[in-house]
Amino acid sequence: MGVIRQLDSQLINQIAAGEVIERPASVVKELLENAIDAGATQLRINLEQGGISSIDVQDDGKGMDRDDLTLCAKRHTTSKLKDTQGLFSITTLGFRGEALASIASVSKMTIITRQHDKDGLSYNTHTDTVHTISAPKGTRIIVKELFYNTPARRKYLKTSATELRRCMDVVYAYALAYHNVGIRVTNNGNELCNVAAAKPFDRIVDVLGKEIGQHMISIAPSDTSIQVSGHIAKPQCTRTNRRVQFFFVNKRLVTNTLLSSALQRGYEQYIHHGTYPVGVVHMTIDPSHIDVNAHPTKAHIRFSDESSVYRSIVHAVRNTLVGIDLIRNIDLNASQQQLDDNVSHTTTTTPTKRVSDQWSPYWKDHQQSTIPVHEQKASETTSFRVLGCVMRKYIVAENPTGLVLVDFHAAHERINYTRLQREYDTAPIRRQKLVDPVVIEVSGPDMRCFEQNEQQIQRLGYEAEVFGEKSIMIRTVPVIMGTCQPASSLSELLADYQDNERLSPQIRTEKILIRMACRMSYMAGDELTLQQMRHIIESLHELDLAFSCPHGRPLMARISPRDLDTIFERIR
Numbered sequence: 132m133g134v135i136r137q138l139d140s141q142l143i144n145q146i147a148a149g150e151v152i153e154r155p156a157s158v159v160k161e162l163l164e165n166a167i168d169a170g171a172t173q174l175r176i177n178l179e180q181g182g183i184s185s186i187d188v189q190d191d192g193k194g195m196d197r198d199d200l201t202l203c204a205k206r207h208t209t210s211k212l213k214d215t216q217g218l219f220s221i222t223t224l225g226f227r228g229e230a231l232a233s234i235a236s237v238s239k240m241t242i243i244t245r246q247h248d249k250d251g252l253s254y255n256t257h258t259d260t261v262h263t264i265s266a267p268k269g270t271r272i273i274v275k276e277l278f279y280n281t282p283a284r285r286k287y288l289k290t291s292a293t294e295l296r297r298c299m300d301v302v303y304a305y306a307l308a309y310h311n312v313g314i315r316v317t318n319n320g321n322e323l324c325n326v327a328a329a330k331p332f333d334r335i336v337d338v339l340g341k342e343i344g345q346h347m348i349s350i351a352p353s354d355t356s357i358q359v360s361g362h363i364a365k366p367q368c369t370r371t372n373r374r375v376q377f378f379f380v381n382k383r384l385v386t387n388t389l390l391s392s393a394l395q396r397g398y399e400q401y402i403h404h405g406t407y408p409v410g411v412v413h414m415t416i417d418p419s420h421i422d423v424n425a426h427p428t429k430a431h432i433r434f435s436d437e438s439s440v441y442r443s444i445v446h447a448v449r450n451t452l453v454g455i456d457l458i459r460n461i462d463l464n465a466s467q468q469q470l471d472d473n474v475s476h477t478t479t480t481t482p483t484k485r486v487s488d489q490w491s492p493y494w495k496d497h498q499q500s501t502i503p504v505h506e507q508k509a510s511e512t513t514s515f516r517v518l519g520c521v522m523r524k525y526i527v528a529e530n531p532t533g534l535v536l537v538d539f540h541a542a543h544e545r546i547n548y549t550r551l552q553r554e555y556d557t558a559p560i561r562r563q564k565l566v567d568p569v570v571i572e573v574s575g576p577d578m579r580c581f582e583q584n585e586q587q588i589q590r591l592g593y594e595a596e597v598f599g600e601k602s603i604m605i606r607t608v609p610v611i612m613g614t615c616q617p618a619s620s621l622s623e624l625l626a627d628y629q630d631n632e633r634l635s636p637q638i639r640t641e642k643i644l645i646r647m648a649c650r651m652s653y654m655a656g657d658e659l660t661l662q663q664m665r666h667i668i669e670s671l672h673e674l675d676l677a678f679s680c681p682h683g684r685p686l687m688a689r690i691s692p693r694d695l696d697t698i699f700e701r702i703r
């Protein structure tokens with residue numbers, strides 16, 4: 132006798148639930164998505180024990196009639212998808228028709244719903260019974276005792292505090308995308324979040340807090356085929372992880388390494404290695420160019436043209452950063468605080484709370500914030516007067532925006548890098564002939580590296596050729612390098628190629644240009660003449676440079692006239 136049998140529908144649903152419903156946060160996500168799809172403008176979410184014992188979501192959306200109500204929690208029932216063609220042009224958050232069935236199979240679920248001008252209905256998915264009830268317009272779904280009948284799953288739940296945090300992560304992410312929806316959340320009766328419908332920027336402040344909000348700038352519009360919008364933070368506001376990066380494709384929250392690496396790439400040279408930008412990035416893409424049916428939780432999507440998605444984000448970010456004033460204002464209060472902290476080691480001081488580092492981001496008593504969308508670039512409209520240099524590191528200058536300090540090594544490096552990069556793009560980099568060609572001895576690996584990359588090396592301004600088995604003859608060097616030490620500069624170049632072998636050619640070249648630029652720049656400790664200092668400032672202007680060195684360090688800082696007047700108590 133055969134051993135194969137058809138599983139019963141309850142078991143099939145529980146297996147499916149294993150993929151869709153992992154924890155209370157998954158339930159919150161599915162119910163939120165359904166409410167948004169139903170056109171809700173107001174959401175109330177009441178949790179008990181971080182959602183482990185109860186999740187209760189009420190919306191004011193369109194509700195369901197009796198027929199739909201008795202169908203909605205059956206497997207593969209949906210109002211959002213009709214045919215195969217529809218699967219490739221999804222515009223709703225849901226479409227798989229399995230969330231409610233999955234939740235119903237692993238919990239005790241009740242759905243109360245009322246359509247405009249109709250009676251309220253209550254449906255118990257367990258007994259499959261409906262009765263009339265008085266209810267507000269919209270839908271309320273109550274999910275009790277999640278995984279009560281699947282103890283193996285229940286075992287994997289964490290503490291209620293952790294589950295709550297995960298639920299709130301979902302709520303905050305959706306709150307960022309659906310700024311027009313008011314959301315109130317409680318846990319065990321305590322209010323955790325209460326945000327009214329707001330403009331996108333105000334919602335960011337509501338959710339991520341004022342500290343991040345003050346650094347957020349709106350993404351500049353660009354003419355790429357994929358529209359990128361939203362807000363990103365100025366480079367001085369980074370995090371040590373990617374937790375404050377949100378990506379929405381057609382308003383669907385997605386996790387995708389392609390998107391986060393594109394964001395990172397956009398910030399390259401603006402931020403330090405090992406730090407991560409902050410951003411709420413929206414993409415609007417023709418639904419037929421994405422596949423949202425890539426994962427049961429719908430959090431992953433596939434793009435038909437990954438490289439244009441990547442390029443659009445990189446372009447949008449760079450375009451935005453180039454357009455703003457990135458000179459750092461010196462926060463005198465912060466410096467004073469640090470001074471005080473340093474002086475009084477014995478007293479315990481609480482460090483300033485960084486809202487999204489600890490990521491319990493809701494800011495209760497937020498004040499109206501006034502964040503400029505696109506600040507005028509100070510550098511373009513104002514002129515500098517160089518006053519001198521301090522610590523053999525910083526140029527001191529003034530312009531109408533205040534007292535400005537420039538890290539001359541960082542600035543010079545940025546200038547040289549930009550020049551090298553521009554020359555390289557219109558290749559080859561200008562070269563100058565050595566009076567006598569120089570012959571250098573190289574190792575076997577160096578020689579192989581030279582032969583493999585000879586064309587690139589020529590393009591970088593080194594006219595060089597193999598000269599015997601273990602030597603290379605150098606005839607020219609890049610003008611910008613000067614003629615000193617051609618031998619060691621080529622050896623370093625070969626080492627750079629080998630160190631960065633695994634990188635893509637484009638990124639490798641960039642790294643090499645950065646190294647060349649660093650090498651030929653003034654170093655901290657050098658004594659610069661006023662003339663040289665002026666030249667640096669003028670070059671920064673002339674090249675219209677972003678205000679960070681190619682390694683991402685800032686190169687300028689400013690104390691505003693107002694702050695100076697405050698220090699000297701001319702104004703209070």
Ligand code: ADP
Binds near residue numbers: 166169195203209269
């Ligand atoms: P999907 O969202 O993929 O369609 P679900 O199982 O989540 O599948 O929901 C099934 C159907 O129930 C939906 O297509 C929708 O018609 C209806 N529904 C679910 N939640 C709501 C709600 N909050 N308001 C109105 N209709 C809802």
Ligand code: MG
Binds near residue numbers: 161165224
């Ligand atoms: Mg759904």
